[in-house]
Amino acid sequence: MSGEDRLPPMQALAVFESAARHASFSAAARELGSTQPAVSQRIVQLEADLGVPLFERGHRGVVLTPHGERLYEAVREGLATIREATVEIRARRACGALTILTDAGFATYWLMPRLADLRRLMPDVDVRIVTSQQGFDPRRDRADVAIAFGDGDWAPCTSSRLFQEQVTPVCSPGFAERYWPASGESGAADLVKLPLLHVQPTEPARWMSWRDWFVAHDLPAPADGHGITFNSYSLVIEAAVMGQGVALGWTPLVDGLIATRQLVQLIDTPIRTARGYFLVRPLARPEAPAVPPFRRWLFDACNAATRVHGAL
Template sequence: MRKYELPALSQLHTFEAVSRRLSFTSAADELCLTQSAVSRQIISLETALGWKLFTRKHRAIELTPEGRQLYDAVTRGLDEIGRCVSELRAAVEMPQITVAASVAFSYYWLMPRLERFSERRPEIDLRVLATDQKVDLTRQDADVAVLYGDGNWDGVVVRRLFAERVYPVCSPGYLASHPELQRPRDLLDQTLLHLDGGGNIWGDVNWQVWLARQGVTGQPVRRGIRLNSYPMVLQAAEAGRGVALGWSYITDEMLETNRLVCPFQFPLETRFSYYVGASVDKAAHPMIADFIQWILEECG
């Protein structure tokens, strides 16, 4: 006699997908099955159990009280199985951390420092996810992320890295050939380099905002250059194509090495900052906690 008198696991898996989506069609798409195959599995499950799991309505379905009770139990069971499988995989596979950050942060700040982390934790396989779109750590898009905002994200533990400070930058050659560039208003007669469509990681700071905060009104006289990648914006600035906005955590070091110069000291400091964070579930993991501590030390 079997210890557990249970329906087939495949039927319970299908039932969970239909119950969660309340749609045979959506569940079929998720499971890579036909709608008729999903329907047959549900009918077979209902027959085996002896009660209805769904109330069929015109173009809609609802869980019956028995269906709701079974759904809650199946969800708990599958969640527990999923956690166990993940833990077992982690135990036998090479430890890996997926770090999400903006393209610019990844390229200019993170990549030059990764060798130091590899020396610190050579057993960890680090995967960098460079994206200028928002990352949802609670949905496990990544293990760790560099986030921009006010420091409040539900279900995420964060540590502050640095404030947002933005100022104009250009190449030394560009500044030498434009001696008239001495104050913010003079930028209206310069070629401005714009980050256009660079994602939502950058907040609201652009040339229009920066100039307005300096009390500059009016429109630029010259046509600007629009680029959809911040590394491209800085490359254009280094090549003497115009004046860009520099985010201090990237461009401070470029000023120190004279790759770029700041024509005048009028930084814009916003109320937002950059943070490193992980979900509540992952923040306490020793491997992830050590990576976060390493980033904090690098910022220090």
């Protein structure tokens, strides 16, 4: 680090902040449990370090110079940020907190229906759910854990698979009665004739698209613009429930809607891939006390869903 970039000692900055706030070395000494000469010496050392005067001394106290005002504003904001962070850390330690990052689809259709069970298990933990459609990035996202969709590689994080990717076309029962004969004569190729519900693609692509689904069945994909495109999976599923068309349904997101007959599967055999939902924990972040019990609860809930819906 060059001399220009070197920070002054933090203790000197804390003394400076107190003296500037009180406009008095004596008042700063009382606040800090020190003496007026010791405070004055710290300020002199700081001024020598910076090469500029920070205070104008007078018989009635001290007044900040323009350089002092600039430094005081920066130090005041910096100490306020540090104070806010320490308050949050102490609060987290006292009552416990857990920040979970996932996508909106998983939060809406899998996690939300089970939050009451989680709250009963961890009543004193402040659970915070953050959603993102960009995928989990440990360098960008501040979360204790993530429930992320992908191939399992989030190095240097640890990851454990929760659900394998399984995708099958779904629609409302009323839509199926109108457009999908119950005789079983229809198949994958017939879906191209129906309005398809798309989720807006991401770059890079993270989710199976209708084009991918048709290719997996060795069928030509429908032309671009066939159907309706939404910018969130939640809207895609809501449109399917309302009878607007056929959506790609991901296990385990649509399992509950199928169980309650809000949606039905048009084709029984799903497309399976090596991707899926994973529990991801960033190793660079200290493990919050709430993470181990949450991890146990999550795996128990996933196993229960597998037994009920035959998900994996």
